[in-house]
Amino acid sequence: MNFGFLLFPDVEELDFVGPWEIIGMWSKMFDGPEQCLIVSQEGQAVRCAKGLQVKADHSFETCPPLDYLLVPGGQGTRREVDNAELISFVQKQAAGCRQVLSVCTGSFVLQAAGLLQGKRATTYWRSLDLLGKLPGVSVVEERFARDGDIWTAAGVSAGIDLALALIADQAGPETAGKVQLAVEYYPSTKRYGQAHLSPQAPGYLKESK
Amino acid sequence: MNFGFLLFPDVEELDFVGPWEIIGMWSKMFDGPEQCLIVSQEGQAVRCAKGLQVKADHSFETCPPLDYLLVPGGQGTRREVDNAELISFVQKQAAGCRQVLSVCTGSFVLQAAGLLQGKRATTYWRSLDLLGKLPGVSVVEERFARDGDIWTAAGVSAGIDLALALIADQAGPETAGKVQLAVEYYPSTKRYGQAHLSPQAPGYLKESK
Numbered sequence: 001m002n003f004g005f006l007l008f009p010d011v012e013e014l015d016f017v018g019p020w021e022i023i024g025m026w027s028k029m030f031d032g033p034e035q036c037l038i039v040s041q042e043g044q045a046v047r048c049a050k051g052l053q054v055k056a057d058h059s060f061e062t063c064p065p066l067d068y069l070l071v072p073g074g075q076g077t078r079r080e081v082d083n084a085e086l087i088s089f090v091q092k093q094a095a096g097c098r099q100v101l102s103v104c105t106g107s108f109v110l111q112a113a114g115l116l117q118g119k120r121a122t123t124y125w126r127s128l129d130l131l132g133k134l135p136g137v138s139v140v141e142e143r144f145a146r147d148g149d150i151w152t153a154a155g156v157s158a159g160i161d162l163a164l165a166l167i168a169d170q171a172g173p174e175t176a177g178k179v180q181l182a183v184e185y186y187p188s189t190k191r192y193g194q195a196h197l198s199p200q201a202p203g204y205l206k207e208s209k
Numbered sequence: 210m211n212f213g214f215l216l217f218p219d220v221e222e223l224d225f226v227g228p229w230e231i232i233g234m235w236s237k238m239f240d241g242p243e244q245c246l247i248v249s250q251e252g253q254a255v256r257c258a259k260g261l262q263v264k265a266d267h268s269f270e271t272c273p274p275l276d277y278l279l280v281p282g283g284q285g286t287r288r289e290v291d292n293a294e295l296i297s298f299v300q301k302q303a304a305g306c307r308q309v310l311s312v313c314t315g316s317f318v319l320q321a322a323g324l325l326q327g328k329r330a331t332t333y334w335r336s337l338d339l340l341g342k343l344p345g346v347s348v349v350e351e352r353f354a355r356d357g358d359i360w361t362a363a364g365v366s367a368g369i370d371l372a373l374a375l376i377a378d379q380a381g382p383e384t385a386g387k388v389q390l391a392v393e394y395y396p397s398t399k400r401y402g403q404a405h406l407s408p409q410a411p412g413y414l415k416e417s418k
Contacts (some may be wrong), residue, residue: 050233128222155393177402193386
């Protein structure tokens with residue numbers, strides 16, 4: 001089994017490294033997918049939104065068939081939704097995937113590839129309205145959403161929650177719990193200051209007050 | 210202001226990318242440190258514990274004086290605690306830093322550099338006993354611990370909580386809240402399966418049941 005992570009310039013770091021860590025722990029310690037692969041269009045190293053430079057394992061051309069594909073978000077998605085080669089890669093790989101996932105504004109790439117047609121999906125809180133204006137998508141304000149084999153997460157850090165939920169679904173909750181302990185993911189629930197009270201805050205956050 | 214992230218082979222990915230994302234958002238959006246820098250011994254790209262390959266911005270030689278230094282953990286720390294050049298780099302930089310931080314088993318590097326002498330500190334749950342056997346450290350089972358200008362986090366994902374607490378301390382809780390919203394860090398509190406009930410689970414986890 002191959003789990004691919006799609007990278008492009010100005011991808012947001014935690015969008016993919018959060019899931020990469022979770023899926024990598026599943027892969028290496030608890031019989032998850034054999035290979036976790038970083039894929040970029042030409043196989044080139046990518047400079048991320050906050051400046052981290054990450055090498056790729058494969059180009060679109062050399063990338064083997066994927067069983068899982070994760071599309072992260074970040075400023076770069078604004079450009080990539082119009083990148084015909086990248087959208088074509090997502091479409092071709094998705095056709096053979098068990099599950100396809102996005103984090104943050106990676107959902108706009110899935111939408112551009114036609115994968116959100118008639119689906120419930122979510123995205124970064126600041127982009128919920130914009131996603132809702134695109135045809136075919138039913139936007140929900142949840143930490144993450146699953147609709148069939150399409151999984152979409154809210155912003156940046158939400159990819160960690162998404163990845164654990166995927167493992168629970170694919171390998172069972174005990175395996176997800178072992179991964180959770182291995183990465184010591186028992187996060188603080190502290191909310192600093194007043195920013196989370198913004199009227200633009202996502203629905204799941206308001207409900208959990 | 211310069212915020213340095215120390216990388217070495219087999220560093221754990223989320224240990225540094227969690228804080229990198231949080232500190233990077235502070236830096237770029239909310240008047241945090243001007244520069245966030247990845248530093249490795251020879252300035253070489255590093256292969257992380259789960260296979261991600263990351264480029265460095267600086268070697269030990271070219272690295273400018275740092276105001277903040279973060280040492281992540283991972284399997285590689287077992288080797289690096291005996292790496293005299295790396296320990297010397299940490300000692301020299303720490304002497305000029307406002308704050309020094311570790312995530313996961315990065316605390317063993319701080320200990321080897323003499324920075325945990327007489328300090329309360331924490332580490333990855335599986336390494337708490339081992340850290341407690343080293344001279345000078347007073348081990349606490351908290352999500353993260355601060356003692357003066359030394360900050361230590363529990364395992365892997367705990368660096369995110371650490372980084373937000375650092376920002377709250379250095380720039381105030383309103384700034385930390387803005388960063389928290391920007392990375393949409395309102396994590397799920399779900400615990401999968403039974404793994405978190407392990408007798409070896411850290412104290413803060415048992416108390417929060």
